[in-house]
Amino acid sequence: MLAIVTESADAKPVIKQVPKPTVKDGFVVVKIMAAGLNPSDLLNAKGSFPYTTYPRILGRDWAGVVEEGPSHLVGNAVFGTSGKSLSFDQDGTFAQYCLIAENSLTSKPASLGFIEAASLGIPLTTAQTMLHRAMVKEGDVVLVTGAKGAVGSAACLLARQRGCRVLRAYRSAEADVNLTSSASTLKSLTPRPDVILETTGNLEVLSACVAALANFGRLAFISAPRTGSKQLSIDVLDVYRRQISLLGCNTLLATPEHAAQQLESIRPDIEAASISENGKQTVTVTLEEAVSFLDGTRPLSGRCIVSFC
Known part of the structure; x- marks a missing residue:
């Protein structure tokens, strides 16, 4: 699969072909449909977080479909955010697939598309x-x-x-x-x-x-x-x-499970028209364009979403 990878704190992020993650107990493999690009992703790409381990696939916010895991979850449209794990000590979401803990999944509201849902996490x-x-x-x-x-x-x-x-x-x-x-x-x-x-x-x-x-x-x-x-x-x-x-x-003190609980607790707000409209103020970009933001070639402006749809 294709992913944006940083090999070390001093290395520039690059697009690489890497193995698709293998499902394991307590986790599912999610086919990523969209992934939000945040200022913290740019900082992580620069080696600004001392707790990031390498090599690492970057990306914190996401929306997608469960492809592998327990039968009652396979096929579900889900979304979420990283807490202190994804893109720091676990591979993140700027990839075609991501291994994500079951207890950090939130069902995607039917009123939102994948692009909108991926813009909301952080x-x-x-x-x-x-x-x-x-x-x-x-x-x-x-x-x-x-x-x-x-x-x-x-x-x-x-x-x-x-x-x-x-x-x-x-x-x-x-x-x-x-x-x-x-x-x-x-x-x-x-x-x-x-x-x-x-x-x-x-x-x-x-x-x-x-x-x-x-x-x-x-x-x-x-x-x-x-x-x-x-x-x-x-x-x-x-x-x-x-x-x-x-x-x-500081949301980086939260676990992915806690982040999912937060999103679930504000589901009525997420499903409200005002929140949905907020998620629509986005620009979709390719993996190549995302790298240009992450490596500092281009300044990040507005809310950009990496689209795999």
């Missing part, structure tokens, strides 16, 4: 992790920074489904909060947000978010700078007096 589980950690509840004012991105848009959709008032912050006059000129715009918000879901990893934005929160506010964030300073300057006196909570969210 964005939705990351957004769900943020909402869970921030204890988002009906009636909360929720500000989402980077709301036009894959995780940000998923967070907006899930928060609305929970009855929250959602404010979208990004660099555009169309945003509810326009960050084009300065992140300090956040500090003058009225009313102050109960929850901020910060998806940009920008320290200036993150610092402004801390100051913008209401009393008892919760700030969930998913990223940090990869180069330069990683130190966040905050007024700790203000934080403790207003009982502000800072909550790091």
